[in-house]
Structure formats: C-alpha cells, structure tokens
Amino acid sequence: MKNEKLETKRHSLAHIMAASIQEMFPEAKFGVGPVIEEGFFYDVHLSRPLTPEDLQAIEKRMREKVKQNLRFERSEMPLDEAAGLFGNMSQDFKVELLQDLKTRGTTAVADLGDSNLVGTSINEVSVYKTGNFTDLCRGPHVQQTSEIDPDSFRLTRVSGAYWRGNQQREQMQRVYGVAFDTKKELEEYFIRLEEAQKRDHRKLGRELGLFMFHPWAPGAPFWLPKGTTLYNTLANYMRGVLFPAGYVEVKTPLIYNKALWERSGHWKHYRKDMFLIESENETMSTKPMNCPGHFLTYASEVHSYRELPIRFHEQTPLHRNEASGVLSGLTRVRQFSQDDAHCFITPDQIGEEIERLIRLIQKVYGDFGLTFSAKLSTMPDDHLGEVSTWEHAERQLKTALAQANMPYTINEKDGAFYGPKIDFDVTDAIGRKWQCATIQLDYAQPENFDLKYIGADNAEHRPIVIHRAIFGSFERFIAILIEHYAGAFPVWLAPVQAMLIPIADRHVEYCNQVKERLSAAGLRVEIDTSVERMNAKIRNAQMQKIPYMLVVGDREQEQGAVAVRLRSGEDLKTKSVDDFLHIISEAIRKKN
Numbered sequence: 255m256k257n258e259k260l261e262t263k264r265h266s267l268a269h270i271m272a273a274s275i276q277e278m279f280p281e282a283k284f285g286v287g288p289v290i291e292e293g294f295f296y297d298v299h300l301s302r303p304l305t306p307e308d309l310q311a312i313e314k315r316m317r318e319k320v321k322q323n324l325r326f327e328r329s330e331m332p333l334d335e336a337a338g339l340f341g342n343m344s345q346d347f348k349v350e351l352l353q354d355l356k357t358r359g360t361t362a363v364a365d366l367g368d369s370n371l372v373g374t375s376i377n378e379v380s381v382y383k384t385g386n387f388t389d390l391c392r393g394p395h396v397q398q399t400s401e402i403d404p405d406s407f408r409l410t411r412v413s414g415a416y417w418r419g420n421q422q423r424e425q426m427q428r429v430y431g432v433a434f435d436t437k438k439e440l441e442e443y444f445i446r447l448e449e450a451q452k453r454d455h456r457k458l459g460r461e462l463g464l465f466m467f468h469p470w471a472p473g474a475p476f477w478l479p480k481g482t483t484l485y486n487t488l489a490n491y492m493r494g495v496l497f498p499a500g501y502v503e504v505k506t507p508l509i510y511n512k513a514l515w516e517r518s519g520h521w522k523h524y525r526k527d528m529f530l531i532e533s534e535n536e537t538m539s540t541k542p543m544n545c546p547g548h549f550l551t552y553a554s555e556v557h558s559y560r561e562l563p564i565r566f567h568e569q570t571p572l573h574r575n576e577a578s579g580v581l582s583g584l585t586r587v588r589q590f591s592q593d594d595a596h597c598f599i600t601p602d603q604i605g606e607e608i609e610r611l612i613r614l615i616q617k618v619y620g621d622f623g624l625t626f627s628a629k630l631s632t633m634p635d636d637h638l639g640e641v642s643t644w645e646h647a648e649r650q651l652k653t654a655l656a657q658a659n660m661p662y663t664i665n666e667k668d669g670a671f672y673g674p675k676i677d678f679d680v681t682d683a684i685g686r687k688w689q690c691a692t693i694q695l696d697y698a699q700p701e702n703f704d705l706k707y708i709g710a711d712n713a714e715h716r717p718i719v720i721h722r723a724i725f726g727s728f729e730r731f732i733a734i735l736i737e738h739y740a741g742a743f744p745v746w747l748a749p750v751q752a753m754l755i756p757i758a759d760r761h762v763e764y765c766n767q768v769k770e771r772l773s774a775a776g777l778r779v780e781i782d783t784s785v786e787r788m789n790a791k792i793r794n795a796q797m798q799k800i801p802y803m804l805v806v807g808d809r810e811q812e813q814g815a816v817a818v819r820l821r822s823g824e825d826l827k828t829k830s831v832d833d834f835l836h837i838i839s840e841a842i843r844k845k846n
C-alpha cells in the first residue's frame with residue numbers, strides 16, 4: 255500500500271537536502287529529487303565528489319532546518335517566468351526541463367519515468383520556496399517541517415548517475431536518504447537491512463559453495479557441485495509437479511535464424527537484448543525466451559480440439575544481453591533458465607486452465623513457505639483485438655481467481671497489448687516482496703505463427719496461448735530461496751542432507767557403511783574425514799547449514815547407531831540407522 259503521507263515527508267526531505275547542499279556548495283546544480291522505496295534521492299551536479307563527511311554535514315544541516323519549522327511556500331507562475339527565475343540562479347537542468355515542458359509538454363526524465371517536476375499545466379508551473387531554497391516542483395509537500403521527526407531520516411550513500419540517464423550527458427551525484435515516520439521505524443529499517451545483508455545470496459552462495467562467477471562470462475553463473483544439486487532438485491521438483499498436471503517436457507533449439515525473431519516481433523522490439531551470431535552469412539541469435547520455439551513445435555502437427563489444452567514445459571537456457579553494469583548476483587543475469595511453459599487452449603478453456611494454474615502456484619509456494627499475492631492487469635489503451643474478447647478473458651480470469659480463493663488487486667490498463675495477465679509477488683521470511691510467477695494470455699502470437707486447431711465443427715480455429723512460469727527463472731528463484739532460508743535449506747532441498755562425523759580414524763569404515771545405506775535410500779550424505787577434532791567438525795557442518803550431523807564413536811559403532819544432532823544445536827541423542835532413516839525421510843516428505 256502506498257503511504258502518501260510518508261511519501262510527502264520523504265519528498266519534502268529531498269528539498270531540505272537540496273537546500274542544505276546549496277548552502278554548502280553554492281555552485282550546485284540540481285537535477286531531480288523523487289521519492290523512492292524507503293526514502294528519496296536528489297541528483298546534484300557539483301565541482302567535486304561528496305565524501306562521507308560531507309554527507310554527515312549535510313544531514314546535520316537538514317536536521318537543523320527541520321527543527322527551524324520552515325514552511326513550504328507554493329507559488330504559480332507562467333512557464334517563461336519560471337525559466338527566467340531558474341536561469342538567473344544558473345539552474346541549467348531546471349531550465350532544460352522547463353524548455354522540454356514548453357516544447358514537448360513533458361519533463362519525463364529518461365531513467366526516472368514521470369517525475370515530480372511537471373507543472374500544474376503546460377503554461378503555468380508551480381515553484382516551492384523553503385527557507386532560501388527555491389525549487390521547481392508539482393508537490394505535494396508537508397506544510398511545514400515540524401511535521402517531520404528530525405531523527406526519522408538518514409543520508410545513506412552517493413552514487414553516480416547521468417543526467418536523464420544519458421551517458422553523453424553530465425555525470426551527476428545521486429545522494430540517497432532513507433526516512434520513516436519515527437526514529438523507531440528508522441532503526442528497525444537498519445536492523446532489517448543488516449538482516450538482509452547477512453542473508454545476501456551472493457555472500458551465502460560463496461560461503462556455501464553453491465555458485466561462482468568469472469569475469470570472462472559476465473552474468474553467467476558457474477554452478478558448483480552443491481549448487482548444481484540444489485538446482486537439479488528444484489528442476490526435478492517442478493517436473494514432479496507439472497507432469498501430473500498434464501504438462502509434457504520439450505527441448506527446443508537455443509539458436510535460431512533471425513527469420514524466427516522477425517516473425518515473433520522480437521527482432522523489432524527486443525533485438526538489443528539478444529546475442530547475435532553470424533554463421534555462413536546468416537544472422538542467428540540465441541533465444542531470449544522459449545515461446546517461438548514452442549509455437550513452431552505446436553504448428554508442426556495438426557491438432558484437434560480434443561487434444562487441448564496442450565502444455566509444453568521447457569527448462570533449457572535462455573540468454574538476454576543485459577548491460578554489464580546492471581548484472582548482480584543471481585538476480586540480474588545474462589544466462590538463465592525458466593520453469594517456462596506455454597499452454598495452448600480454446601477460448602472456452604481460459605477459466606478452467608487459469609484456475610488450475612493458480613492452484614499449482616498455491617501448491618508450489620506453499621511448499622517453500624512463501625506467502626504471496628496476486629495482481630490482475632487489464633486491457634491497456636493501446637491493445638490488439640476486440641474489446642469484447644478482452645472483456646471475456648478478464649471475466650474468466652476474475653472467476654478463476656475467485657474459484658481458487660485467491661485475493662488479488664487490479665492494475666487497471668496495465669496488461670500487455672496482446673492480452674491480460676496475472677502477476678504473483680512472493681513475500682520472503684523477512685518481509686521483502688519479489689515478483690515471481692506470471693500468467694499471460696496471448697492472442698497475438700497465435701496469429702503471427704498461424705496456430706490452429708480443428709474444432710468440433712471441423713473448421714480451423716485459433717488457439718489462445720498462455721505463457722506462464724511459477725519460479726520465474728531458476729537463478730532468481732534460487733537467490734530468493736537462499737535469502738528466504740538464510741542458507742539453511744529445508745532437508746529436501748539441502749545439497750548435503752547429513753554429515754557423518756567420525757570421532758577417530760577407526761570409525762571411518764563404519765561411517766562408510768552407514769553412508770552407503772543412506773545413499774542407497776536416496777539421501778545426500780558426506781563424511782568429514784578431516785583431521786579436525788569432533789567439535790570443530792560439528793561447527794563446520796553447522797556453518798555449512800547441513801540439517802543433520804551424525805556423530806560416530808565406539809558406542810555408536812558397536813550399537814549400529816549414530817548420534818544425531820541438528821544444525822540448530824538440538825541433540826536428538828543416539829538413534830539406530832533405521833530410526834534415523836525414518837526421521838529424515840519424514841522430514842523430507844513433509845518438506846520440513
């Protein structure tokens with residue numbers, strides 16, 4: 255939920271920050287200062303880089319200003335007058351925005367979308383004065399700074415940003431702050447942040463030996479043995495969920511002639527995100543998505559309505575040429591795989607298929623202990639196809655959501671131009687939201703690829719395609735899971751499920767026998783044969799977040815048993831190997 259009152263405070267603090275910067279750096283030229291999640295920033299052009307000491311000094315000045323109870327005084331003036339006013343103050347960026355407003359009717363800043371800078375009309379703009387600082391702004395702001403708790407905000411960092419996101423333009427310094435209603439909420443925010451840093455999947459991925467990166471393959475993870483186990487466990491889990499739900503798995507090519515992408519429209523709209531390959535004087539590209547391959551597969555045979563829905567699932571790698579600057583851990587990558595599928599259905603099947611899908615999503619997220627919410631995006635103004643077709647589809651989506659007891663919000667007019675969609679956000683263990691599953695109806699690609707089925711009337715009809723993924727990409731979902739579980743995966747997912755810990759060398763052989771038995775039962779078990787002492791071995795296994803530690807000394811060996819400890823430190827005492835097998839199998843079955 256948008257908290258408009260808090261956003262107003264945050265935006266007002268951006269003004270107060272700019273005012274403070276201007277006092278300290280009279281040469282400062284200001285760009286834009288919008289509200290962002292948890293705070294605000296302002297882009298500033300300065301003669302030198304800001305230091306951490308500068309940030310502290312700016313923050314101190316801001317606090318003083320807030321305590322002075324400054325008013326935000328609004329005035330309106332003709333656009334040309336405002337341009338003159340900001341010109342006199344040498345605020346070149348503001349003058350540029352005003353000129354844009356005059357000639358193009360917008361001040362949209364490339365990398366920020368809509369900004370706060372739009373005036374009340376094209377001819378009149380509003381200007382706000384706070385103390386000695388005047389800014390071009392639409393508002394709203396607090397009436398006066400007494401509405402802001404002087405201890406409820408903090409400046410956090412400075413990063414580089416190009417004016418209007420354009421690398422040819424001026425390099426700005428983006429000064430970030432966070433702000434909340436109260437000091438307590440600010441402190442809680444920093445505790446949450448610290449918790450998030452502890453759970454950072456890049457850090458845990460390294461510590462747990464899951465994956466690595468190399469500068470020669472930017473954005474393409476190397477899955478280490480434990481990470482590969484985790485990955486494959488998820489891949490097979492998804493197969494196990496989809497197979498009984500009527501999906502079939504396919505593997506389609508990774509590289510296609512550009513003719514395919516021309517047909518699908520990717521060549522026109524998506525080419526800059528594709529990796530191109532020249533071969534035998536033909537232009538080829540690695541696939542950024544599976545859809546067109548599935549359409550060719552579907553179209554290779556004549557289908558009857560009796561076969562529908564046909565559901566193709568595929569997990570092969572995709573490549574998207576993301577700028578190297580935005581790559582980050584597993585959440586922004588160039589190579590990834592999705593739990594992707596395309597369902598080919600008749601118009602009558604929309605409701606039932608969507609309901610089945612929502613139930614699948616509920617089952618999958620439930621298995622990971624993730625809570626989630628749904629958003630339905632409806633017909634945009636620039637849509638393809640008949641309004642009645644859209645209305646029919648949207649009605650069926652709403653019914654399906656209701657049938658599956660799935661609460662949802664509506665994003666009016668936010669669907670793709672070719673069909674409505676439902677997006678699912680999952681909430682992780684520390685309350686962060688991530689967008690994962692999508693269900694997208696598509697009426698356009700079946701036209702492009704001339705997809706057909708033979709109806710009961712013996713005539714040809716167009717199927718509808720549903721694009722859907724539940725995890726989204728495996729890479730990103732694994733990042734979410736690592737952070738959600740803080741690396742302590744439930745037993746069924748843990749790359750190593752049990753660590754055998756021989757107290758002395760003479761127990762190693764018995765450990766080998768136990769390992770063989772457990773492995774034969776399908777468990778992932780290792781033996782710590784290092785020279786370290788027992789307590790160090792237990793600590794290492796705990797650091798690796800291995801669910802079970804099985805300590806073996808003379809007594810256990812004689813009894814054909816193991817001493818079972820959990821990674822939480824809990825001691826389950828000595829158990830026969832059979833009893834332990836029962837315990838761990840139950841934990842796996844229940845996905846504990």
Ligand SMILES: [Zn+2]
Binds near residue numbers: 265389391392393
């Ligand atoms: Zn403002």
Ligand SMILES: [Zn+2]
Binds near residue numbers: 543544545721722
């Ligand atoms: Zn698709």
